[in-house]
Amino acid sequence: MMTSGTTLLQNDDALQAWTMKLREQFPILNEHVHSKRLVYLDNAATTQKPESVLSAMEGYYRHLNSNIHRGVHFLSEQATEAYEGVREKLRSYINAAATGEIVFVRGTTEAINLVADSFGRAFVKAGDEVLISGMEHHSNIVPWQLLCERTGASLKVAPIDDRGEIIVEEFERLLNKRTRIVGLAHVSNALGTVNPVKHLIDLAHRHDIPVLVDGAQAGPHLRIDVRDLDCDFYALSAHKMYGPTGIGVLYGKQRLLESMPPYQGGGDMIRSVTFEKTVFNDLPYKFEAGTPSIAEGIGFGAALDFLTSLDWRAVSVHEHSLLEKASDALCNIPGVRIIGTAREKAGVVSFVLNDVHPHDIGTILDQEGIAVRTGHHCAQPVMLRYGIPATVRASFAVYNTKEEIEALIRGIYRVKEVFH
Amino acid sequence: MSDLRALYQEIILEHNKNPRNFKKMPEATRMLEGYNPLCGDHYTLYLKIVNDTIVDISFEGSGCAISKASASVMTTLLKGKTKAEAEKMFETFRLLVTGELKDMSFETLGKLGAFAGVSEFPARVKCASLAWHTMHNAIDAKTDVVSTE
Ligand SMILES: Cc1ncc(COP(=O)(O)O)c(C=O)c1O
Numbered sequence A: 001m002m003t004s005g006t007t008l009l010q011n012d013d014a015l016q017a018w019t020m021k022l023r024e025q026f027p028i029l030n031e032h033v034h035s036k037r038l039v040y041l042d043n044a045a046t047t048q049k050p051e052s053v054l055s056a057m058e059g060y061y062r063h064l065n066s067n068i069h070r071g072v073h074f075l076s077e078q079a080t081e082a083y084e085g086v087r088e089k090l091r092s093y094i095n096a097a098a099t100g101e102i103v104f105v106r107g108t109t110e111a112i113n114l115v116a117d118s119f120g121r122a123f124v125k126a127g128d129e130v131l132i133s134g135m136e137h138h139s140n141i142v143p144w145q146l147l148c149e150r151t152g153a154s155l156k157v158a159p160i161d162d163r164g165e166i167i168v169e170e171f172e173r174l175l176n177k178r179t180r181i182v183g184l185a186h187v188s189n190a191l192g193t194v195n196p197v198k199h200l201i202d203l204a205h206r207h208d209i210p211v212l213v214d215g216a217q218a219g220p221h222l223r224i225d226v227r228d229l230d231c232d233f234y235a236l237s238a239h240k241m242y243g244p245t246g247i248g249v250l251y252g253k254q255r256l257l258e259s260m261p262p263y264q265g266g267g268d269m270i271r272s273v274t275f276e277k278t279v280f281n282d283l284p285y286k287f288e289a290g291t292p293s294i295a296e297g298i299g300f301g302a303a304l305d306f307l308t309s310l311d312w313r314a315v316s317v318h319e320h321s322l323l324e325k326a327s328d329a330l331c332n333i334p335g336v337r338i339i340g341t342a343r344e345k346a347g348v349v350s351f352v353l354n355d356v357h358p359h360d361i362g363t364i365l366d367q368e369g370i371a372v373r374t375g376h377h378c379a380q381p382v383m384l385r386y387g388i389p390a391t392v393r394a395s396f397a398v399y400n401t402k403e404e405i406e407a408l409i410r411g412i413y414r415v416k417e418v419f420h
Numbered sequence B: 001m002s003d004l005r006a007l008y009q010e011i012i013l014e015h016n017k018n019p020r021n022f023k024k025m026p027e028a029t030r031m032l033e034g035y036n037p038l039c040g041d042h043y044t045l046y047l048k049i050v051n052d053t054i055v056d057i058s059f060e061g062s063g064c065a066i067s068k069a070s071a072s073v074m075t076t077l078l079k080g081k082t083k084a085e086a087e088k089m090f091e092t093f094r095l096l097v098t099g100e101l102k103d104m105s106f107e108t109l110g111k112l113g114a115f116a117g118v119s120e121f122p123a124r125v126k127c128a129s130l131a132w133h134t135m136h137n138a139i140d141a142k143t144d145v146v147s148t149e
Helices: A005-010 A012-023 A051-064 A074-094 A108-123 A142-151 A168-174 A197-205 A254-259 A294-309 A312-331 A358-367 A380-386 A402-418 B002-007 B010-017 B065-078 B083-097 B106-120 B122-139
Strands: A102-105 A129-133 A154-158 A179-185 A211-214 A233-237 A248-252 A270-273 A278-280 A336-339 A348-353 A373-375 A391-395 B030-036 B041-050 B053-062
Touching: A012 A312, A051 A074, A051 A294, A074 A102, A074 A248, A074 A294, A102 A108, A108 A142, A108 A179, A108 A211, A108 A233, A108 A248, A129 A142, A129 A168, A142 A154, A154 A168, A168 A197, A179 A197, A197 A211, A248 A254, A312 A336, A312 A348, A312 A402, A348 A402, A358 A373, A358 A391, A358 A402, A358 B002, A358 B065, A358 B122, B002 B106, B010 B065, B010 B106, B030 B122, B041 B065, B041 B122, B053 B065, B053 B083, B053 B122, B065 B083, B065 B106, B065 B122, B083 B106, B083 B122, B106 B122
Parallel strands: A129 A154, A129 A179, A179 A211, A211 A233
Antiparallel strands: A102 A248, A233 A248, A270 A278, A336 A348, A348 A391, A373 A391, B030 B041, B041 B053
8 A cells, every 4th residue: 555656547457456455444345146156246335344343333332332422431431532633634534624624424325415404594585596516416415405495595406518618618607696505516416426516616706606525436546625616515435435324514615604504403502591592512512413323434434544545646556447447348348338437537447338227237237246336426417407207327346456447347248148 | 947947937038038018008097107216127017907807918128137027028918918817917926936836837837937036035026026016006006116125
């Protein structure tokens, strides 16, 4: 892991050795499916977890289990310290200014719902507009639709082109004095497009419009720097970043979070309660009602350690070489059409094969031990845009290998055999 | 591969490629959509029912090979059957694809037998059953979109 990205760039063997070393940290990769070695290419749905994450979570339950923020006893203090330590780790990992800007949530979906609900109640009214893009995941569409329904605001959508890139001029044209907030995916889960979010945020800020970035798919592939992006909100799910399910983070600029009302009410989010009046807690606790997913939070911390330990030059070189190898090989199979050919992509290749339905392809690949996602990927508007019901999606993580891409390609030929 | 061949029987592949009764039916007395949100299978089923008998049946739409072949085979089996006979066949089919059909030889199943392999693929049972569920709801005279979810 000490090999630098530059060396790896020039040396296939070094890259291979680096990947094999990483694979050793993921016990599940030794599993067999239908008597075949598991080839896990569904990382955009959720990544596998390294040993360190598994043992951190088990260690918490074995040695530290207790509730946080409320006990004077030893275990509670220790658990609180561990959990709050993760908050600081996250702050540093995404380069937020303060831990008060790091709100623990269940995942990206809850983060977006929190903003749509709370920001919406404070700032969005009838006649206002919410702007998203044409490649959003349902979780960055539906919360805004609900908000619009509730308030009488309207949802505007910046279209994408045939490659699967946001048409920047159209995006810019849709920004106006009625626009209250913008929601954008950093990386598209259905197309793999890496959006130029920094530029788009800058465009929105020229109109003083805050921007929420859905970082669910960026987390595993890119180093995120919220202050460099200057985003107002950023949402992440730990389970797509080698961490556990049930935990994620909402980053929000302090000034904005302070101006927003609480999302849910309950314990932990209050300073004092009488039947007449409740005084809310400080940031970020104002947005964290109830006992959180403590073990998962601690697992998230271990996942962040794993991510921090990676040579990110190497990650980028490796993942791009997988993407390139898969895209090239798929393009060479007669009848395959790749959906999403943006100039900048990360970790995802979506495709269709003649008139063979993706669901059938998924079943046949599964028989070969190959896990891919088939369907609309919670992005039905994207499918509609391309006039297809579904795609097959292979998505990559640091531990995938060129051999696994070759297995995928052999699998597609197997599909062609069955559907001669 | 043997498991796959059990699922993708020649009959299924052939019906997928050349679905029978694959057309609109303007004179239908019942029309119902069947939709599987998980994989996007989406069909419209047309039935012409006279005096409790299915005198004509057709479908159109798109979806995976299993769902399309199942719909196609179903239309060939149900033409001329009474509603009660159709319901009985649906029950047989349901038991077959869920692996619960015990005491029936494959000969008596006829074309339905091609779907026996589905029971080994739990994720595909909904695909195979979509058209049948839609038919069942259609002859019950429900008029909403039928979803297998
Ligand atoms: C782009 C994108 N946004 C949001 C989500 C939702 O994430 P979660 O289900 O972890 O809340 C996903 C997950 O698939 C995603 O890919």
